[in-house]
Amino acid sequence: MLRFHRNEQIPYMRQEQRKKQIAILGSTGSIGTQALQVIAEHPDRFEARILTANNRWELLAQQARQFKPAAVVIANEDHYPTLRQALSDLPIAVYAGADALCQVVESAEVDMVLTAMVGFAGLPPTIAAIRAGKPIALANKETMVVAGELINGLCREHGVPILPVDSEHSAIFQSLMGEVSPIDKIILTASGGPFRTFTREQLADVTPAMALRHPNWDMGAKITIDSASMMNKGFEVIEAKWLFNVEPERIQVVVHPQSVVHSAVQFADGAVKAQLGVPDMRVPIQLAFSFPERLQSSFERLDWFSMHDLTFERPDTERFRCLALAYEALHQGGNAPCIVNAANEIVNRAFLEERCAFLEMPAIIERTLQQTSFIKQPTYEDYLATDAEARRIAASLLSPQ
Ligand code: NAD
Ligand code: MG
Numbered sequence: 001m002l003r004f005h006r007n008e009q010i011p012y013m014r015q016e017q018r019k020k021q022i023a024i025l026g027s028t029g030s031i032g033t034q035a036l037q038v039i040a041e042h043p044d045r046f047e048a049r050i051l052t053a054n055n056r057w058e059l060l061a062q063q064a065r066q067f068k069p070a071a072v073v074i075a076n077e078d079h080y081p082t083l084r085q086a087l088s089d090l091p092i093a094v095y096a097g098a099d100a101l102c103q104v105v106e107s108a109e110v111d112m113v114l115t116a117m118v119g120f121a122g123l124p125p126t127i128a129a130i131r132a133g134k135p136i137a138l139a140n141k142e143t144m145v146v147a148g149e150l151i152n153g154l155c156r157e158h159g160v161p162i163l164p165v166d167s168e169h170s171a172i173f174q175s176l177m178g179e180v181s182p183i184d185k186i187i188l189t190a191s192g193g194p195f196r197t198f199t200r201e202q203l204a205d206v207t208p209a210m211a212l213r214h215p216n217w218d219m220g221a222k223i224t225i226d227s228a229s230m231m232n233k234g235f236e237v238i239e240a241k242w243l244f245n246v247e248p249e250r251i252q253v254v255v256h257p258q259s260v261v262h263s264a265v266q267f268a269d270g271a272v273k274a275q276l277g278v279p280d281m282r283v284p285i286q287l288a289f290s291f292p293e294r295l296q297s298s299f300e301r302l303d304w305f306s307m308h309d310l311t312f313e314r315p316d317t318e319r320f321r322c323l324a325l326a327y328e329a330l331h332q333g334g335n336a337p338c339i340v341n342a343a344n345e346i347v348n349r350a351f352l353e354e355r356c357a358f359l360e361m362p363a364i365i366e367r368t369l370q371q372t373s374f375i376k377q378p379t380y381e382d383y384l385a386t387d388a389e390a391r392r393i394a395a396s397l398l399s400p401q
Contacts, residue, residue: 020289021109023050023134025101025125026116028059030220031139031165031281035114036063038286041298046289050104054117055079061086068092070109073100075121102128112289114165115140118222119345120387123147127380130154137288139165141239146338147383148242162243163288168236169243170284171262171275176244179267183246187264187272188236189256190315191216193228196257200319206358208351216259216279225348226322229361230315234326238337241330248330253323255313260302278302321362329369335378335386336369342390343368350398360399368394 022039026032027048039046048067053060057079064072064087071093074083080096087094095104102125105113113129114137115122122140129136131154138144144151155162164170168188176183194213195203211228212221219227226232237251264274277283278300286295317324322344329336343365350356356364372390375382 019045019047021047021049021111022137022289023052023105023107023110023113023129024048024116025052025105025113025122025140026054026118027051027063028053028056029116029118030218030223031114031116031285034282035116035285035289036067038282038289039067042286042290042295045295049110050107052101052104052117057083057086064090064092070107071095071104073097073104075101098124101125105129105134106132110134112137114285114288115143116165118142118220120146120341123383126151127154130158130160133158133160135160136162137165137285138162138243139285141166141235142341144239144242145235145341146387147378147380148238148337150378150380150383152242163291164239164243165281165284165288166236166239167279167281167284168263169239170287172240172244172265174275174287175263175265175273179265179273181267183244183250183265184268185266186240186244186246186251187266187274188233188240188251188253189259189261189263190230190233190236190253191227191259192255192257192313192315193230195228196255198319200359203319204357204359208354211351211358215257217281221352222345222348225351226344229322229348229358230320231322231326231344231348231361231365233315234323235341237323237326238330248327253315255315256311257313258307258310260307260310276302322365325362325365325369332369332374334374334376335372335382336374338378338383338386339369339372339390340365342387343372343394346391346394346398356398364394364397367397 024032024035039048048069050071051063051069052073054075057074073095077096084094105125105128113134115126116139119142122143126143164173211225214224233253240251259279260276261274264272266272280299329340347356347361347364368390371393
């Protein structure tokens with residue numbers, strides 16, 4: 001005879017109230033640490049199930065102690081013994097290596113994967129997560145830049161949603177909530193970075209230290225340099241094309257130094273919807289986690305009476321060639337954006353290490369785009385090969401030290 005005990009209701013109840021189990025790829029970075037702040041603010045809603053880092057094993061161990069994930073992964077295997085030792089008193093599985101990143105995201109317990117790693121390295125684990133049917137909170141824009149078409153196809157095949165974390169794309173996503181009509185135009189705002197008003201002569205001499213001082217956002221080093229060169233905005237145009245299925249002609253970059261309007265969408269009737277707020281990445285991160293709900297937050301509110309002027313300017317693609325190169329790569333299609341991304345990773349690092357001048361960056365990216373084999377309809381393997389080839393070419397174009 002079937003009997004229902006009171007206790008047997010509990011699994012069902014738990015199902016209803018189950019905390020979302022989040023895997024954070026890149027938990028020690030700028031986005032990763034802010035994601036953990038969001039999780040700490042909502043312990044009733046979210047749990048960090050998996051945390052991963054590349055090198056910063058001490059911070060990873062500290063995060064693991066605080067958030068008690070089921071597993072951690074350190075991508076750089078050299079740190080594995082130390083990390084394992086540091087967590088030996090806790091029931092936390094410790095793994096190492098790039099392949100482990102792809103395996104942990106497939107875990108049945110994971111409900112959402114936040115891709116907060118930097119660069120092309122984010123592509124394989126994102127694909128593994130999509131194949132395992134995990135919703136993606138996408139911070140790693142390079143994934144969409146390199147392989148947007150492939151990612152979209154996989155998402156369709158596996159019924160996986162992508163929730164944008166990039167502030168502009170979250171703003172566009174929010175402006176589209178409740179809309180059924182097509183987008184007429186995307187207004188993608190850009191702060192313009194620290195060199196917005198610099199002449200070409202001044203740009204020739206800028207240093208990494210100057211580039212790392214972003215006026216509005218505190219971010220990881222790579223994206224901060226990309227913001228200074230406006231490659232970041234170029235990548236965001238490509239990201240927007242794939243996330244919202246709009247042609248580049250319908251994406252207008254608008255320089256808005258105050259970073260209050262995070263982006264906007266114009267519709268067929270001329271109406272424009274925008275999302276505004278203080279620059280705080282925890283807002284889009286939290287929304288990606290809680291969508292379709294909005295949760296309470298303690299984050300700073302917009303002070304309408306301290307905003308004296310919000311200004312908007314046309315971007316200058318002569319001084320900021322990287323933005324033009326991103327449009328060029330989009331027009332070429334195929335593996336061209338993958339080439340630009342790979343070359344950019346090389347010159348970005350070289351600039352940071354003072355092995356490449358600021359204005360040399362777009363020049364090397366452009367030459368790499370011309371010299372790397374073009375593939376019209378790349379497969380995943382083609383992307384891996386293109387990435388390797390373009391890195392090799394870009395590195396060979398750097399002036400010898
Ligand atoms: P970050 O450098 O601060 O952190 C990167 C994280 O990824 C670290 O945890 C690092 O350990 C890990 N990582 C780096 N390389 C790795 C590798 N090869 N294998 C495994 N793990 C690796 O970077 P960030 O600023 O947090 O940016 C992360 C991503 O989010 C980037 O794609 C960036 O474009 C995007 N993004 C960041 C911001 C921001 O405000 N920081 C805003 C929008 C989008
Ligand atoms: Mg952005």
